[in-house]
Amino acid sequence: MKLVLLLLIGYIVGSVPFALVIGKVFYKTDVREHGSKNLGGGNTGRVLGKKAGVAVMTLDLLKVTFVVGLAALLFDSEAVTAGAALAAAVGHCWPVFARFKGGKAVATLYGFLFGLFVFEGYSVLMFLFPLLVFLLVLKCTKIIALSSILSSVAIVVFARLTGGSMPVVLALAVFSALIVVRHKANLLRMRRREENKVSWI
Secondary structure, eight states: OHHHHHHHHHHHHHTOOHHHHHHHHHHSOOGGGSTTOOSSHHHHHHHHOHHHHHHHHHHHHHHHHHHHHHHHHHOSOHHHHHHHHHHHHHHHHSOGGGTTOOOOSHHHHHHHHHHHHHHSOOOTHHHHHHHHHHHHHHHHHOOHHHHHHHHHHHHHHHHHHTTOOHHHHHHHHHHHHHHHHHTHHHHHHHHTTOOOOOSOO
């Protein structure tokens, strides 16, 4: 029962649409009506500017870190921690508070990785390595979708090679697959060389 409650809390916390909240409260703008119409930091930055985009990314990251911390407090199990983080990611992608149309799970992946560092004793490199990959790809291409996909794949390989537990590696693989699926439209646009490049980063 406690596990089910944790997963439900993870989903609900993950469902908090910070892009929608920040857009409506501080900018009187619904980001779902502009740009890619996505409730994520990338689209928020494109529509509302760098400060709003970074704020949304940070808050989306921290909501998953909170769930990871709660799981670590209640259970001594990395499998449960990974499951709770995935529940939060599902909430982020299909939020109950925003008609089940949310973000693309990128910030939630980094929230999981940051939580592993803070609460589960993993090396900070688990967080910094994919972030470095993300920033390098972004600097070279200016395409957030490509940066997100490659960094999510890179962390699966990195975690496997550096001794990450099987539950964590499997969870990261699910995160990566989810990120790829959520960027399907972006991949099609990249194939046609029509994907928008960011100017606010």
